[in-house]
Amino acid sequence: MRVRAGTPRAKPATPVRIVRVREDRTTSHRDVVAGEEPMEIRLLAGGRCERVAVTMRTPGHDFELAAGFLFGEGLIIGRDDLAALRYCTDVAEDQRYNVVNVHLHGGALPDLARMERHFTVSSACGVCGKAHMDDLEVRCDGPLPAGPRVSVARLATLPSAMREAQGLFEATGGLHAAALFDANGTLLAVREDVGRHNAMDKLIGWALLAGGLQQEAIVCVSGRASFELLQKALAARLSFFAAISAPSSLAVDLARRFGVTLVGFLRPGGFNVYAGAERIDGLPVER
Secondary structure, three states: OEEEOOOOOOOOEEEEEEEEEEOOEEEEEEEEEEOOEEEEEEEEEOOEEEEEEEEEEOOOOHHHHHHHHHHHOOOOOOHHHEEEEEEOOOOOHHHHHHEEEEEEOOOOOOOOOOOOOOOOOOOOOOOOOOHHHHHHHHHOOOOOOOOOOEEHHHHHOHHHHHHHOOHHHHHHOOOEEEEEEOOOOOEEEEEEEOOHHHHHHHHHHHHHHHOOOOOOOEEEEOOOEOHHHHHHHHHOOOOEEEEOOOEOHHHHHHHHHHOOEEEEEEEOOEEEEEEOHHHEEOOOOOO
16 A cells, blocks of 8 residues: 655644733733644545545544545445555645545445435534444444453543643644553554544544554543444444543444443543443442
């Protein structure tokens, strides 16, 4: 697989001038805000080129984002499907690094007509619905792997480890994060983006391009546990999902239906378990 990165002009963070108001004083300051620009994903195979999606994202790790998105949608099944990832050179120069061409092995494009998300998506959320559960049933080959067993004490360390690795959040305060940990709580990777689903796609794309997903890994996200994030984890056959904030009802339904351990409101002092408590060691006795 060939990766041609170039030198993107779009930056993950942008300096701005602001007026800061504090009690009865106003002062002029230089600040930094999270970058947000559109990124178009195109698929190329057999002499054809099709636009798959456009998402508003924080520039950076764009090839991981494209690979993770395509994997989550079932349009590729692994790294071997990818022949090359390149920024596009046949568009206006100022948009060149906002278009990613994904070249596939083989002589034909996958069936794009079946995609419910074959249109523009936003940084806030993708298309969610109970119909996707049935699609996941078809795509998931048998039950999930046993997954990691994690102690209560180890689980409590994940938020701070993820937060310490969030360099862009430290600078801007305006980004979601998704992180992968091994069963011992060692941070494997963290990715940030203005869109929580983009951060997850980047994370899964990183694992995919790095050589494969560790199914003993733990996913931790900085915000809420939405249905879409759970389905991305499930598509990657990851069975342990932890969130700093609350899960949605559909995320809980998905976790219980497919056997995912779902933890919410994860803090150093405790957390809620919504599904799959059997993977957590050292739970206090219920009173």
